[in-house]
Amino acid sequence: MSAGGTGVATPMHAGPRHVAIIMDGNGRWAARRGLSPSAGHKAGVERIRDLIEACKERQIEVLTLFAFSSENWQRPPKEVELLMTLFHSYLRREARRMQEQGVQLRVIGRRDRFSPRVQRAIVEAESLTRDGENGTLVIAADYGGQWDIAQAARLLAEEVASGERTPDSIDEAALGAHIQLSDLPAVDLLIRSSGEQRISNFILWQAAYSEFYFTDTLWPDFDVQALDLALDAFRQRDRRYGGRSEDGLEAQA
Numbered sequence: 001m002s003a004g005g006t007g008v009a010t011p012m013h014a015g016p017r018h019v020a021i022i023m024d025g026n027g028r029w030a031a032r033r034g035l036s037p038s039a040g041h042k043a044g045v046e047r048i049r050d051l052i053e054a055c056k057e058r059q060i061e062v063l064t065l066f067a068f069s070s071e072n073w074q075r076p077p078k079e080v081e082l083l084m085t086l087f088h089s090y091l092r093r094e095a096r097r098m099q100e101q102g103v104q105l106r107v108i109g110r111r112d113r114f115s116p117r118v119q120r121a122i123v124e125a126e127s128l129t130r131d132g133e134n135g136t137l138v139i140a141a142d143y144g145g146q147w148d149i150a151q152a153a154r155l156l157a158e159e160v161a162s163g164e165r166t167p168d169s170i171d172e173a174a175l176g177a178h179i180q181l182s183d184l185p186a187v188d189l190l191i192r193s194s195g196e197q198r199i200s201n202f203i204l205w206q207a208a209y210s211e212f213y214f215t216d217t218l219w220p221d222f223d224v225q226a227l228d229l230a231l232d233a234f235r236q237r238d239r240r241y242g243g244r245s246e247d248g249l250e251a252q253a
Contacts, residue, residue, distance in 0.1 A: 001055045001063060001103060001135020016188035016234055019055065020064040020210070022202055023047075025194030025218030038082050043220035045086050049094070052103060052137060054224045058231065062136045062184050066202045070110065070144035084114070087141060088121050095125035102134030108180040109143030136184065143180075145204030152178035152205075179205045186210075189234045193219045193226075211237050 023044055030040030048065065055063045068083060075083075091105075098105055107122045114122070122141075155178045159165045165174075176182055187203060187210045195216040199207060213230045215222070 001052070001060050001137075014235070015058060015231060016060060016211075017185040018062040018064065018187045019060050019189045019191065019230075020066070020187045020203055020207070021051075021222075022066045022190070022192040022200060023219045023222075024192055024196055026220060028194065029218040029220045037079060040220060041082060041086055045090055047220055047222060048090075049097075050224060051222075051227060052098075052101070052135075054227055056101070056103075056135055058227075060135070062138060064138040064140060064181070064187065064203070066140045066143070066200075068109075068141045068143070069201060070142055070147055071201065073113070073142075084118055088118050091118075091121040091125040095128045098125075098129045098132065098137065102132045103129060104132035104136045105129040106136060106138045107141055108138060108148075109141050110147065111142070113142055138181065138184075140202065144201045145199075146201055148180050148203075149175075149205055152176075176205065181206055189213060189230065191215065191230050193217050193222050209239070209241055211239065 026040035026044040027037045028040075029043065030037050033039075052063065067087065072083070073080060095105060105125050105128075107126065111119055111122065152175050156165070156170055156174060160167055160170075181187075181203075187206045190199065190203070190207050190210040191213045192199070193215055195214065197214045199212075203210075211234050213233055215226060215230065217226050
């Protein structure tokens with residue numbers, strides 16, 4: 001990952017600046033090996049470190065990982081407790097490493113439903129890595145794309161109510177400025193592991209023009225080779241953003 005910047009369309013056949021991943025398949029990975037779900041989640045966490053380094057080497061500026069959705073609170077309490085423990089441990093263990101690598105960590109999503117212990121770990125990790133200039137790792141935790149859009153709309157409504165803006169001033173750009181990750185490059189490539197072909201309420205606004213890549217590989221097995229396959233597929237896409245091709249035929253968005 002290299003230094004971040006503003007959202008600019010990626011030139012055709014160039015590598016992505018911003019990659020987002022729905023990390024799916026930990027439970028199935030464990031089940032196939034006769035292991036407990038906790039073993040799958042732990043293996044999935046270990047995969048992140050390799051991908052951060054791989055993204056740096058491939059000049060990917062931002063890596064966004066869907067770690068815990070707003071719907072994941074509905075999972076069995078013991079599994080939720082395990083996920084929170086792993087999240088806390090990851091933040092405490094990896095923040096110093098990311099600081100040394102020059103990688104900035106950001107956590108997006110609600111925070112009020114996390115325990116005070118996890119909330120403190122988030123703040124401390126973000127503070128420790130805030131000066132990183134070699135890329136950004138974004139962890140989406142207690143995050144939902146619909147929530148993201150709704151909270152942006154609420155902020156705009158508050159600005160109208162306070163007289164800071166008029167209703168007529170609200171457009172796509174105004175809403176987009178209040179969406180999470182608005183200051184980072186647009187999401188070029190959205191990857192989902194484990195064979196599922198849906199985005200499960202993840203970055204609905206930010207993925208408006210993302211290329212989607214679905215793989216049957218389970219997340220704990222998603223290694224650097226799997227990442228390169230996704231990047232190769234991305235480079236073969238013709239990204240025309242709803243424009244027209246040179247022969248005048250309507251291009252597909």
